[in-house]
Amino acid sequence: MHPKSFYFCLLVLCIGSTELSAQLGFCGGNSGDPIFTEDFGSGTIDGPALPAGTTTYNFTTGTPNDGSYTISSTTNYFDWLSIQDHTPGDTNGKSFIVNASFTAGEFYQREVTSLCENTSYEFSSWLINLQAAGGCEGNSIPVNVRFQIWDETNTTLLAQGDTGSIVANSSTEWQQYALVFKTEPGQTSVILKMRNNSNGGCGNDLAIDDIVFKSCGDNVTVSTNTNEQRLVVCEDQGGVSRTIIATPDFSIFNTHAYQWQQSTNQQIWTDITGENNNTLSTPAVTATTYFRVKTAEDPINVNNDLCNVVSDVFDIIVLPIPAAPTSSGDVTVCEGEIGILSVSTQNTYTVNWYDADTGGNLILANNQNLETTSAGMYYAETNSTEIECASTTRTPVTLTVNPLPEVPDDTFAFLCEDSFITLDAEVENVTYLWNTGETTRLIDVSAPGEYSVVVTNINGCSDSQSFIVEQIDLPRIESITSDGPSIIVSTSNEGNFQYSLDGNMYQNSPVFEAVEGGFYTIYVQDNANCGVVTQDFFHLVIPKFFTPNGDRVNDLFTPDGLEVFSTISFSIFDRYGKLLKFGNSNSSSWDGFFQGNQMPSDDYWFVIEADTTQFKGHFSLKR
Incomplete structure (x- = not known):
C-alpha cells in the first residue's frame, strides 16, 4: 500500500x-x-x-x-x-x-x-x-x-x-x-x-x-534540493536534467542500499547502471521520463523485488510543442452582429488569441472561441495549461463584417379616408419583405396602421424601415346654425378643417360673421386636401334686439333673408303668448307697437312660416 x-x-x-x-x-x-x-x-x-x-x-x-x-x-x-x-x-x-x-x-x-x-x-x-x-x-x-x-x-x-x-x-x-x-x-x-x-x-x-x-520498507521520498517533486518542461527547452535525492524516513530500515531506475511509461522500469547512491544526476531528458529508486536494508536484497521497496516517482514531463489549432473557418457577419471565431485543439491544451501572427497583443486567453464585432484577421495559438509551451505558428481566422443596406428613417404617412397611399422602400438592388407579405419595393395600403419592410442586400445583410400610416377622416358636418348675422358650422369629428361659403375662399374659423340672409352652400375640407364636404343652408338673420326709440337706428325688428321665399307669414307674441303682430310678405317687420301703444322693454317671440319651413325664436325690445 x-x-x-x-x-x-x-x-x-x-x-x-x-x-x-x-x-x-x-x-x-x-x-x-x-x-x-x-x-x-x-x-x-x-x-x-x-x-x-x-x-x-x-x-x-x-x-x-x-x-x-x-x-x-x-x-x-x-x-x-x-x-x-x-x-x-x-x-x-x-x-x-x-x-x-x-x-x-x-x-x-x-x-x-x-x-x-x-x-x-x-x-x-x-x-x-x-x-x-x-x-x-x-x-x-x-x-x-x-x-x-x-x-x-x-x-x-x-x-x-x-x-x-x-x-x-x-x-x-x-x-x-x-x-x-x-x-x-x-x-x-x-x-x-x-x-x-x-x-x-x-x-x-x-x-x-x-x-x-x-x-x-521506509517511506522514501524523491525530490531536488529545492524540494521539487516533479518537473514539467517544454520540448523546445532542449535536454533537461536534475539532481534528485532519495530521502528515507528510517521508519523500518536501519541501513539503506539503492538502485535507481527509469521508465518512459511507469510500467517497465530499467535499472540505471552504476547509480547506487541516494542521489542521481539524471541524464539529459528530451522526452517524458520517470525516475524512482529501489531501496533495501541490505545491498544483497536491493535487486530482489521480493525484498525491496520502491520510492515515490520523480516525473520529468516533457511537453511536446503543440500543433497550431485547427480553424473552424473564416466568419462573415453583418454589421451589428457578433462574430464568433472558433478553433479546435486537443483537450489538454488551451488557446490564446492575438492580433498578430507573431508577437502582438494578447486579446483573449484560454478560450477556443473569440467573440468580436470588429472586422479583421485574428490569430489563435495553442499553449499548454501547465507551463508556457506554445505552438510555433498561429492559425489566422478572418472576420468579415458586411454593411447593412442603407434604409431611410422611419416614416409617418397620412391616408385619406376611403383612399390609398403608396409606400416606397426607397432602396435599390435589394430584396423586400413587407409585414403584409408583399415582396415589391412599392406597396399600396388603404388602412391605417404600422407597416414595415425588411430589405436584404446581396451579402444577406438586412435592415428594416417602419411606416406609421395615420388616416385623415373627411369632415362630418354635425350642424349649421345662424346666430344673428353669423353662420356657425359644427363638425362631429376633429381635424385641421377649413371652411368656405363659396368653395374658393377658405378660412380656418367655423364662424362666418356679418353674413346677409339667404341660401348658401357650406364647404368644409381638411387642409391635407383629402376632400370637401358640402351642405346647403338657409341663413335667416334674426336681430337679437331692436330699439324703437325714433332715432331711425334699429327702430324696426326686421328679419333678413325672407325675400327668397314665395309665401311668408310673420307672427309676434309676448311672453304670455298674446299675438301682437301678424304679417305676410308685404309686412315682415315690427315697430314695437300694439294697437297704437308702445310695448314695453321685454323679450318677445316670433314664428315665421316661409313656404314649408318654420322658424321660431325670441328677441329683445329695448327702449
Whole structure:
C-alpha cells in the first residue's frame, strides 16, 4: 500500500472494529509490488476446495452450515447480506465464505514462500461480516478474527492482531486489516493463520478476499534540493536534467542500499547502471521520463523485488510543442452582429488569441472561441495549461463584417379616408419583405396602421424601415346654425378643417360673421386636401334686439333673408303668448307697437312660416 494511504486505511480499520490489537497496522513506509495474492478466483461454480491442510472446516458447494466454508461468487445464503467479492474489476469474483464452527479456533492456514530473510513485510486482507443488522433477533454473534504470522518452523510467532468485534450492521463495505512483520534470519517463508476468536452459532459468518503480501520498507521520498517533486518542461527547452535525492524516513530500515531506475511509461522500469547512491544526476531528458529508486536494508536484497521497496516517482514531463489549432473557418457577419471565431485543439491544451501572427497583443486567453464585432484577421495559438509551451505558428481566422443596406428613417404617412397611399422602400438592388407579405419595393395600403419592410442586400445583410400610416377622416358636418348675422358650422369629428361659403375662399374659423340672409352652400375640407364636404343652408338673420326709440337706428325688428321665399307669414307674441303682430310678405317687420301703444322693454317671440319651413325664436325690445 502507498504510504499516504496508511492513515486513511487505519481510520477505516478503527471504524470497522470495536477492539483493535496493538499489533494490527499497515506498513508505515513504502511498499513493494505484491509478492503473494489470493483472490480466490472467479466463476459461477463454487470451489475449488482449498488445498489439503489449509483448513479444518468442511467444504461445500451449497449453503455453508456451522463449521463449513465455500468458495463462491455469491453470499446469498440464509438471511445474510448479498454482496460482490472485493477484488476490483472481477466478473463473478469469488471470496472465501466461512460459517464459524461452534467452537472458537483456527480456520485457515497456509505457507507463503519466496520471501527474503531478515526483511519486513506487510500482510493484508479484506473482511466483511455477512450478518445483516437485526439478524438472530438482534443477538447475532459478532465476527472476531485473529491474524497470525509464524516463522517457517511454525514455532515463533512473528506478529498477530485481532479485528475485535465486528458487529452486524447491514453495511456492504469491505474492511481491510493488516499486520507488519519481519522474517527471521535464514528463513524465506512464513505461515499465515486465521483464527475465530468467537464461537459459532447464530452469527459469526464472514467472507474474506484479496490476501496480499508486500515488502515493507521506509517511506522514501524523491525530490531536488529545492524540494521539487516533479518537473514539467517544454520540448523546445532542449535536454533537461536534475539532481534528485532519495530521502528515507528510517521508519523500518536501519541501513539503506539503492538502485535507481527509469521508465518512459511507469510500467517497465530499467535499472540505471552504476547509480547506487541516494542521489542521481539524471541524464539529459528530451522526452517524458520517470525516475524512482529501489531501496533495501541490505545491498544483497536491493535487486530482489521480493525484498525491496520502491520510492515515490520523480516525473520529468516533457511537453511536446503543440500543433497550431485547427480553424473552424473564416466568419462573415453583418454589421451589428457578433462574430464568433472558433478553433479546435486537443483537450489538454488551451488557446490564446492575438492580433498578430507573431508577437502582438494578447486579446483573449484560454478560450477556443473569440467573440468580436470588429472586422479583421485574428490569430489563435495553442499553449499548454501547465507551463508556457506554445505552438510555433498561429492559425489566422478572418472576420468579415458586411454593411447593412442603407434604409431611410422611419416614416409617418397620412391616408385619406376611403383612399390609398403608396409606400416606397426607397432602396435599390435589394430584396423586400413587407409585414403584409408583399415582396415589391412599392406597396399600396388603404388602412391605417404600422407597416414595415425588411430589405436584404446581396451579402444577406438586412435592415428594416417602419411606416406609421395615420388616416385623415373627411369632415362630418354635425350642424349649421345662424346666430344673428353669423353662420356657425359644427363638425362631429376633429381635424385641421377649413371652411368656405363659396368653395374658393377658405378660412380656418367655423364662424362666418356679418353674413346677409339667404341660401348658401357650406364647404368644409381638411387642409391635407383629402376632400370637401358640402351642405346647403338657409341663413335667416334674426336681430337679437331692436330699439324703437325714433332715432331711425334699429327702430324696426326686421328679419333678413325672407325675400327668397314665395309665401311668408310673420307672427309676434309676448311672453304670455298674446299675438301682437301678424304679417305676410308685404309686412315682415315690427315697430314695437300694439294697437297704437308702445310695448314695453321685454323679450318677445316670433314664428315665421316661409313656404314649408318654420322658424321660431325670441328677441329683445329695448327702449
